[in-house]
Amino acid sequence: MRNILNGLYRFSAILSALSMVSIGVIVVVQVGFRIVNSVYFSLMDDNLGLLFPSSAEFVGYLMVATSFLGLAYTLRKDGHIRVSILLNNVPPKLHTIFEFICLSLGTIFMGFIFYHTISFVYDSYVYDEVSYGIIAVPLFIPQLFMLFGIGVLFVAFLDDFICQLRGVELSYKDAAEAEIGSGGFE
Secondary structure, eight states: OHHHHHHHHHHHHHHHHHHHHHHHHHHHHHHHHHHHHHHHHHHHSSOOOOOOTTHHHHHHHHHHHHHHHTHHHHHHTTOSOOOOTTGGGSOHHHHHHHHHHHHHHHHHHHHHHHHHHHHHHHHHHHTTOBOSSSSOOBTHHHHHHHHHHHHHHHHHHHHHHHHHHHTOOOHHHHHHHHHHHTTOOO
């Protein structure tokens, strides 16, 4: 089961990285088109009309996908901002209680967000909402990436919550200790 979950987190991170690369490709293509249009206009006194339709919308969708798809992997690798000043200065028993409270609240909150995001995406699908750009994109399609990212983050919180209950070392503890041990911050 651990390999399946870690594979899910890695898959989500890979999708996030691919979204980021796609943003770069779209921006480079759009800039290239503008340069070609400008050179052609200065030589021929006419507009060539090269255009990447709805590029700004696609970049926006990909930015959302990049952000949400990377959340779970970032949590597992202790990349989220954590205010650990209190946790690092309390006795181990109290630290465990605080960690339990944080993971409980995080799991409940992400479950709540996941549930309502499902409803949000479903409504976009049912009401056939589309974007207003040159290319009319059904909005539930980019929203699915957000839903998937939130779902994987919910699973990651639930995973760490169950590990906490079972007394297993939490994923981000290993990453934090490795960072501290290698001369990192903290």
